[in-house]
Amino acid sequence: MRLARIGDLSAPELADYTQLTDVALRRVREPEEGLYLAESPKVIERALNAGHRPRSVLLLEEWLPRVEPLLADHPDVPVYVGESKQLEALTGFHMHRGALASMHRPSPRDPVELLRASKRVVVLEDLTDHTNVGAIFRSVAALGADAVLLSPACADPLYRRAVRVSMGAVLQVPWARLPEWPVAGPMFRDEGYELTAFALRDDAEDLADYAGELPERLALLFGTEGVGLSRRALASAARSVVIPMEHGVDSLNVATAAALALWAVRTADRAGDLSAGRGGAPDRAEGRGSRP
Numbered sequence: 366m367r368l369a370r371i372g373d374l375s376a377p378e379l380a381d382y383t384q385l386t387d388v389a390l391r392r393v394r395e396p397e398e399g400l401y402l403a404e405s406p407k408v409i410e411r412a413l414n415a416g417h418r419p420r421s422v423l424l425l426e427e428w429l430p431r432v433e434p435l436l437a438d439h440p441d442v443p444v445y446v447g448e449s450k451q452l453e454a455l456t457g458f459h460m461h462r463g464a465l466a467s468m469h470r471p472s473p474r475d476p477v478e479l480l481r482a483s484k485r486v487v488v489l490e491d492l493t494d495h496t497n498v499g500a501i502f503r504s505v506a507a508l509g510a511d512a513v514l515l516s517p518a519c520a521d522p523l524y525r526r527a528v529r530v531s532m533g534a535v536l537q538v539p540w541a542r543l544p545e546w547p548v549a550g551p552m553f554r555d556e557g558y559e560l561t562a563f564a565l566r567d568d569a570e571d572l573a574d575y576a577g578e579l580p581e582r583l584a585l586l587f588g589t590e591g592v593g594l595s596r597r598a599l600a601s602a603a604r605s606v607v608i609p610m611e612h613g614v615d616s617l618n619v620a621t622a623a624a625l626a627l628w629a630v631r632t633a634d635r636a637g638d639l640s641a642g643r644g645g646a647p648d649r650a651e652g653r654g655s656r657p
Contacts, residue, residue, distance in 0.1 A: 366436055371447035374455050379445060381467035382423050385525065386457035388495075392521055399470045401523035403536075405462035406431045411533035412468050413438075420467040423456075425449060428463035470523060474541040476514055476549075480556040483511035484582050485630060487623060488543070488560070490516040490598050491589040498522055499530030500620035501587075506534035508627040509634075513540040514584070516549075516598075550601030558582045562602035563622055564594050565615065569607035572626060576633040585626050587619050 371379070381400055384390055395401055400420060403412040406428065413419070413435055422444045424432055429446070436442055452460045480486065487505055492498050498520045505513055513522070519542075521527065522535040543549040553560045559580040586602055588594030599605070608617060608625055617625070 366433060367441060367443045369443055369445050371445050371451050371455075374451065378421070378443065379423070379455060381420060382456050382465060384457060388524075392524055395524070396470065396521065400467050401470055401521075401528070402525045403466045403468050403533075404464075404525055404529050406435065406464050408528060408533045408536075409464060409466045410435050411536050412466065415471075415536040417471055417536065418469040420469055421445060422464060422466045423447070423452065423460075424464035425452065425460065432464050474539060476541040476543050477552060477556065479512050479514065479539055479541045480552070480558065480582075482539075485510040485634075486512045486514055486558070486584045487627070488514045488516075488584050488586040489519050490586065490594055491518045492520050492587075492619065494590055495520050495524045495527040496530050497590065497618070497620045499527035499535065501623045502527070502531040502534040502538050502540075504620070504624040504627055505538050506531075508624070508631050510585075510627055510630075511539070513538055514543050515540060516543055517545060546595075546597035546601050550597075553584055553601070554603075556582070558584045559604065560584045560586055560602045562586045562588075562594055562599055562605045563607070563626060564588070564599060564602075564605050565607060566599075566605045569605040572606050572608050572629050575604070575606045576629040579630060579633055579637075583630065585623070585630070587623055590619055 385402070403409045409432065419436070419439055419442045421442060422432060422436065424444065424446060425448070426446050436444070447455070449460070456465070487501060487510055489498065489501065499522070502513060502522060515522070522540055528535050550560070559582065561575070561583065563586065586594065586598060588598065608622055610616065616622070
């Protein structure tokens with residue numbers, strides 16, 4: 366490995382790791398500079414397994430034995446080693462996970478190609494909380510959906526918090542950015558998807574009833590925290606679904622709602638497979654599990 370002991374915290378080669386606690390700055394800077402950060406050896410390993418290329422690594426010396434094998438195929442990548450207080454001063458937080466890697470962002474995916482390679486997708490409109498985005502990606506990976514599509518203003522799945530909360534699922538689940546609704550709405554219809562909005566509407570169907578007969582291709586649409594889906598998004602949807610609430614509760618956290626919806630779809634798909642005599646998990650698109 367190309368080891369380098371940290372001396373000057375203002376050195377330009379350490380710039381990828383500065384001001385990490387400034388969310389507003391980092392969510393603009395990282396996409397513009399073509400990078401994202403993988404935090405912890407486990408997430409770094411998942412990023413490398415997804416085929417993503419490292420720019421550099423920052424770590425505490427005691428984590429060298431854990432990280433060195435991961436970089437066997439990248440001997441020219443610089444590895445910056447420092448003490449705990451140095452790294453905290455550099456990044457703005459205590460690095461208790463021991464290691465950070467600055468990674469090259471993968472090329473954006475074409476949303477049409479992703480839809481064609483999928484059957485069950487989740488669509489997120491304008492979510493602002495990276496924790497919710499990461500949690501939804503983790504549910505998508507765990508419960509067998511094929512991909513995630515994001516509105517232009519949706520939070521970045523490759524932001525450090527989203528990557529961490531997803532346990533690296535954002536590096537495994539294929540995803541793409543959508544155009545605005547005047548183009549995105551017809552895109553779903555043209556590719557044979559039923560776009561289903563989760564919304565508190567008078568005409569919304571109970572999720573249990575809806576899951577009783579699912580279309581061949583399904584897109585589950587969830588809106589931003591608080592205000593929910595926009596009028597354009599609702600106008601683009603073919604149907605609306607609601608998760609019934611008890612005890613005066615009117616809604617669930619969006620990540621929780623997405624997990625429940627995915628579980629209902631997964632259960633219905635498996636029941637359909639069993640009744641058709643196929644057994645096991647439903648046949649999913651070839652694109653699942655490829656890099657974002």
